[in-house]
Amino acid sequence: MTSTHTQAHASAAARKAAANRVNAKPGRKVFVRILRCDGPGQPSRWETFSVTIERGANVISCLQQIAANPITSDGTRSTPVVWDSGCLEEVCGACTMVINGKVRQSCSCLIDDHAPTEGDTITLEPMSKFPVVRDLWVDRSRLFHNLKRVKAWVPIDGTYALGPGPSESAESQEQRYVMSTCMSCGCCLEACPQFNVEPDPAAWDTAFVGAHALNQARLFNQHETGRRMKGERLDALMGTGGVNDCGNAQNCVKVCPKLIPLTESIAVIGRATTIHAFARWFSGK
């Protein structure tokens, strides 16, 4: 019952990838074209490396080969490419980058799917909505800052034990489970036309929060204890940069690797803010 769009999109891409995988020959050479940058504020440049592909190679294993032998395809010695990664199984979100023009995790990106033939090129760029630390490594601080804006947690801190929390229905657990699988990867922000570069952290509080934060607000608003802060979350999301800044392009839901029904979460927050606004108008201060 999650987004049918997401599944349709995923299966179309998956079919092409599966077809490529059948034809791919191990031992072929593939070009890896990388948008490099030496550090914050430094200019970017393209560098291409030639890599021998083993069976099951992914983008990270290619980057490891390049790091071991950083010589570009025209024979110039360069420096090892820097990237970020953690789990290597698509659950931490750290390795997110733009591959062949689309944002996704690099650890789960198989070369066979995208460059099945000798001499094919695969293009890697850092995400464009976050400041580059170096090469493919970006600083996602704003993503985490925006989770703070919507108080994406359960309020249990205090000076005495609160006792066991209220129990949650199986149905709600099931609904919330998929929302909770968000790994803060930033794909939904990279693909969103309403979430754009904001170099000044002072402006983060009024710039668009993004689909991930709207989804987390829904996750915690529906949590039996988390809902105690529902009003505060909705107040934050009614302001500038809140839910109304979403332009319904619905790219977020199509690129989310966890198939989280983000556009549904956005509409749930839209409905909650509508009700919250009327409630405040008639019975609030």
Next chain:
Amino acid sequence: MASISPLERHAFLLRRLHSLTGIAPIGLFLVSHLLTNSSIVWGLMDSRKAVHGHGGVATFQHEVDFIHSIPFLLIIEVFGLWLPIAFHAALGVYYARSGKANTARYAYQSNWRYRLQRISGYVGILFIFYHVATLRWGWTFLVPGGATWSGEAAASTMALALQGAETGITGAGLAVSIAYMLGVSLLVFHFANGLWTAAITWGVTVSAPAQRRWGFVCAGIGAGMMLMAWSAVIGFATLDVKEARGTEQSLQTGHTPGPQIAETLPQLMPAAASGGH
């Protein structure tokens, strides 16, 4: 926190008013306006109107006369239409500037609609301005052939403003007619797509299937309005100005609706007259 602008303090109210004004009054007006203007085509089906010549011209004149009979029309126009449109347009431009289209990389249909919603907004503002300035405020220097629209000869002067000359469509007239076609089509899209996104904004459609279903409804509404819009533009762009003028004159002279229609009705509509039950 530093000083907050009124735009930020009332962010939610303004966003929702922006959404609301798009539906009512602006969207509702658009529907009724297209209904009126497409009467140049659907009026042909009203045989009672055909006694004066061109049924579309007569029906359109009838509709225009009705609108002009509404009391306090100017006040309704200013507060019910022009101000809401100005508000919707000004805020719309302000909001649209916060986005950066990325259809080149993410060529999803919904992303294209996002982009087209903004383009149609910008073009729509220019089109509405031209439309109102030339036909309502009489800026005839912008009209090919310099025609002035008149409520007394509604169809013939409208046709003139689109065609550029009495003798048929001129080059400049063709350009204006094509611009009209484009303008109204984009505005109809803007309304239909806006109706779809408004349901998400307000939280009416929540699940993906619900959004899809409502999408089909909005597409249907849009298709119906597109049909009206195109009939209106094509109807006026191809109307015979002289014939239209004849019909309008016949309406002004010796026009007493009741008995005349009763007399002509049986001859014009034999089926209706004989097959009564």
